[in-house]
Amino acid sequence: MERVVEPLAKPSMLRRQAETIGFVAMVAALVIAPFMTYPLFLMQAMCFALFACAFNLLIGYVGLLSFGHALYFGWASYLSAYSAKAWGFPPELAILTGTATAAVCGLVAGSLAIRRQGIYFAMITLALAQMMYFFALQAKFTGGEDGIQAVPRGYLFGLVDLRNEMAMYTVVLIIFLAGFMFIYRIIHSPFGEVLKAIRENETRAISLGYKTDRYKLVAFVLSATLAGVAGATKAIVLQLASLTDVNWPMSGEVVLMTLVGGLGTIFGPVVGAFVILVMQFKLAPIGEWVLVIQGAIFVACVLLFRRGIIGELANKLRIRL
């Protein structure tokens, strides 16, 4: 049976080189980009890219499909926005508050979801996310249909005025790169190797003495927390937290971004997030057809190129990821 992700070969020199070149190119592009196009769009895209990377940590490296990642993204964004607006938290504390919320949600949802495997896991995560969507809809502090608007960006550490677009951009870039490198470290650590072993053959990992449930739970919480960082940062950048961030189509979108970029590739989710956001931006005038096109991309990805953009590229260049 073909796995969701092709098995990894031994880390080769070629792969290391390709990753280094890719990373340098990505950083260079993100440093130059705000001078070429809208910084606000790029900041939003980086938040979604981090969100997709966090999601990819689960599907790509543990083989767990969470269909409810909007829960962590959306609730982190609510708490970040609320603490900044209502409690007057500075941005760094607001983002931490949002992130902590996502971590707690991840711990609770994760310990329930890992009790079942495969398709059930996907359905449970989706159902739990829907439950928290209804809480967000009914709770007073979320502002219901209006969401939390006009969130102040504030002063970072009381010093840097984040209303300045370039200052905000630098902060988001640093958060994104830190999150990205953290995920890279997780994947290439001994802990990450165990995760990949669980993905390839869980029964075997258990027989080797690994408590796979604990590994899965830690990976789940890490993924939820990083999704929370992305959501919390997004709330400060766009000065808005709304029901869109916590509803099921958002969970679907992050799956799509990762699938388009390449499941289980380190750069795939970043590329996927940018591709999907540019597409949504360009196609905004045609309204509801965007939904149809997204659906068609899902179908095309599953049937024709399951490796995604980065996976196909690596295949062309004969790099084993």
Added chain:
Amino acid sequence: MRPTSQVGMFEIFGVPSTALFGQLLIGLINGSFYALLSLGLAVIFGMLNIINFSHGAQYMMGAFGAYLLLQYTGLGYWPALIIAPILVGITGVIVERLFLQKLYKLDHLYGLLLTFGLALIFEGVARNYFGSAGLPYTVPESLRGGQNLGFMFLPNYRAWVIAASLCVCIGTWFVIERTRLGAYLRAATENPTLVRAFGINVPRMITLTYGFGVALAAFAGVMAAPIYNVSPQMGSELIIVVFAVVVIGGMGSILGAIITGFGLGVIEGLTKVFFPEASNTVIFVIMAIVLLVRPAGLFGRRG
């Protein structure tokens, strides 16, 4: 609207009896749809090993089928109840032949992703042509009015929905568990290669099973049309609740799916009476509790 004045009123736990029985009825109606949809999911999962994410969209297509048949051909509710599920079932057969067939050798998750994509396409197309506002569909002439049962008023149409879905559910259970055709199906689920060796066309059986599961969803959609409005997004939120129902019941047992569906509908209805704020979430909360107490689901095998 409901002539409560003619109905005897008394109180149960401080709640007027008409409100209690009214919500119980709504619970049974919702339960009918949960049962029909989770049954279809279970039948499809049994044969194809795929969770059909487009099930909600196909339910919506059933409702739109009834609406369009009335608008363009003048065919009313009763013909639509037969024709719409057949038409939607045919689209299901096409989907299985074109797409799903290519996925059986892959990880199950790809089936979920593909059918999710299809659900987006179906819903997007419906939204483009009909907008997101609901379209009305009237109750058929023969089922208007209702019965005064003394303790509550029972609209005929709602009684019909509960009875019809019970019959279809039990009929499906009977075919799968008690007939020769069902025996072939169950055998093909266990060991397709062996069943093929006996000269049975298993791929065709799989295609028809998917078509039947989809037709069940469309049948539920036609029955839902006069109760809820016909709208493009009517299926997408329902399907998530049905997923929770399936997690609670487990997909190993047909009868389990039916009982869980009706039971949860009733519990949801009662929640609406005693604790209305929780009525949207009660099924998800029950799912969490079941996962803690009995991780395999009430009727499921570990998996």
